[in-house]
Amino acid sequence: MTREVPDSCPGVLRLHQAADGPLARIRVPGGRVEPAQLQALAEAATELGDGNIELTSRGNLQLRQVRDAGELTRRLEAAGLLPSHSHERVRNIVASPLAGRVGGLLDVHPLVPLLDNGLQGVARLAELPGRVLFTLDDGRGDISGLGGDIGVHAVGADEFALVLAGGDSGIRISAADAVDIMLAAAHGFLDLSAGAWRLREVANGVAGVIDHLGLSPSAEPLAFAAAQAPPIGWLAQDDGLVSLGAGVRLGSLPARLAEFLAAIERSLFVTPWRSLVIPDLAEGVAEQVVRVLAPMGLIFDANSPWLLVSACAGQPGCAKSLTDVRADVAAAVESGRVTEREHWSGCARHCGRPRGQVTDVTATTDGYRVDRL
Template sequence: MAMTRSAPDSCPGVLRLHQAADGPLARVRVPAGRLEPAQVLALARAASDLGDGNIELTSRGNAQLRRVRDAAELTRRLEQAGLLPSRTHERVRNIVASPLSGRVGGRADVHGLAADLDAGLRAAPRLAELPGRVLFTLDDGRGDISGLGGDIGVHATDADEFAVLLAGRDSGIRVSAADAVPVMLAAAHGFLEVSSGQWRLREVADGPRRVADSLGLATAPQRLEFGATHEIPIGWLTQDNGLVALGACIRLGSLPARLAEFLAATERPVLLTPWRGIVLADLEEWAAEQVVRVLAPMGLIFDAESPWLLVSACAGKPGCAKALTDVRADVAAAVGEVTERQHWSGCERRCGRPPGAITDVVATPAGYRVHPAH
C-alpha cells in the first residue's frame, strides 16, 4: 500500500536550514563519510565561529552544525572546502559506504564507487528532484551497511560482482563493478518515475519491483538476507597494507570542535560512520600510538567495552521543541549502568533510533518508559 505525502520532504541542508528549537541547523552531506584533513578543520572552525562549538555526526555518516549564526558565511566556507560542490544537488548526496572498505577486509573496495556515484548524481539534472530522505548504500560484502535500510544500494558478493538492493532488499539483480554505479543511477531515475511524492522507495506501492523491472536486467533465484548489525569499528585496526586505522566512538555523536582540530592535525583522512563514530585511517604505528595517548583523554573512545557504544539518543531539549526533557543529559547520568543497547527518546517519535533490536527508553510526562528490545 502506497504512503501518500502531502508535502515535499523537509530535510535540511546547507542552503536550507532547519529552524530547530535552539536555532538554525545545517546538515552537510559527506558521501561515504570521507573527509580530508582540511575539510575536518573547516568544519571545526565553522562549528566554533558560526555554531555551538560541536560537529554532530548523523546516522548517515553526515555532519550537522547547530545554532548557525551566519548562513551565508557558512555556505562560503563549505564551498571553499569542497563540502558543497553542488548547490542544486546538495541534499540528495546521501551515500553510506562500508567505512573500512579497501583498508581492512571486505570483498571489494567500494569507496571508488561512492565517489563515482556522487559525481553521477551531481551530473544528472533530474536527480536533483530526489527527496532528501533517499539513501544510497554501498556494502563491501561484510554486511555492515546493507542492513541499514537504504533505498538503492549494492552489496559485494565477490571482487567483481554486486547484488543490487532496492528498499533494503536483494532484488536478485547481479552486476559487475563497472556497471554498479550506472545501474544505481538508473534505479534513481526509476524511483522518480514510480513515485508520486513519496520520500522513500518502500513507501511506493510495489516500488522495488517496478524499479527492478525498469532496469530490464535478469534476476538470480537466490536472494541474500540482510539484518541490522552493531559491529562498530573501534580501537586499533591493522590495515591490509600494514598501516593502522583507529576506530573511535564519539559520545552521542557530538564531536567538539577542538577535538576535531586535533584530528585534522594528524593529516590523515577521517571517515564518519553511520554509527556516529569515526575512523582515522592510514596511520603509521607510532602516530597511532600518539593519537590514542593524546586524544583518548580529550574524549575519543577507543575501548570496545565502553558503555557509550551501547547508547544513542535523539536531540532532546533544548534542540527539539517536541522533546519533554534533556535526554542527552539524562543518558550521560545513566550510562555507567547500561549493559544493553538502548535508544533514549524525548518523545514517542523516537527520532534517530538505530535499526534492529534495541531497548527504547522513551520520555513521557510521567517519566521514562522502557520498551524492551524485540
C-alpha cells in the same frame, strides 16, 4: 504511499529551524572528510555554531545554532563541502568505512565519487527526496543492513548484488556497471514515487524499478541484518598499517577535538554509527593518537558503555522533547546503569533510533518508560 507534503530534510542552503536555532546538515558522501575540510568545519562550529560537529546516522555532519547562513555557505564551498547548490541534499551515500583496508570482498570507495558526480551531473536527479539513501557494501554486511533505497553489496571480486529498498533484489551486476545501474534505478524511483520519500513507501516499488531497469533476478537473495556495533579500537589493515575506530559520545564532536583530528593529516571516515575511522596510520602514529585523543574524549575501547547508547536531540534542541535527554543518558552512563543497547527519546517519535535490537527509553509526562524487545 503518497506524501501530502514535500520532503523537508535540511541541508546547508535549507536550514532546519530547531528549537535552539538553525541547523545545517552537510553531506559527506562515503563519510570521507579531508583534514582541511575538518579544520574548516571545526572553525565554523566555533565561530558560527554551538561549538560542536554532530555525526548523523547516515555518515553526514550537522552544525547547530548557525548564526550566519551566508558565511557558512561561503566557507563550505571554499572547503569543497558544497559542490552543488541544486543537488546538495541528494548526495546521501554511505559506504563500508573499512573497505579496501580491513577485510571485505571489494573496495567500494572508488565508486563513491563516481556515484556522487553522476548524481550531480543530471538535473532531474535533484528532484530526489533528501531522504533517499544510496548504499555501498563491500560484502561484510555492515551497510546493506541500514535499509537504504538503492545500493550494491559485493558478492565477489567483481560482482555486486543490487539492493533495493534495503533488500537483495536477486539481481547480480558487474562492478563496472554498478554506478550506471544505481543511477538508472534512481530515475526509476522518480518515475514511480508520486511524492513518496523512500522506495519502500512506493507500492510495488521494487518490482517497478526492476522493470524500469530491464534486468532479471538470477540468484537467491541474501539476507541483511543491521550491524550491532561500530568498528572501534586498533584495526590492523591488510597492508600492515593501522586504522583506528573511534567512538564519539552521543555523536557530538567538540570543535577543539576535531582540530586535533585534522592535525593528524589523514583523511578520515564518518560512519553511520556516529563514530569515526582514522585510516592508514603507522603503528607509532596510531599509538600517539590514542594517547593524546583518548583523554580528550574519543573512545577507543570497544567495551565502553558510551557505545551502547544513542539519543535524540532532546531539550533544548527539540521543542517536542519533554526533557534534556542527553543530560539524562549521560548521567545514566556515568552512574553505571547502562548495560545494554539503548536509545533514549524525548518523545514517542523516537528520532534517531538505530536499526536492530535496541531497548527504547522514552520520556513521558510521568518519567521514562523502558520498552525492551
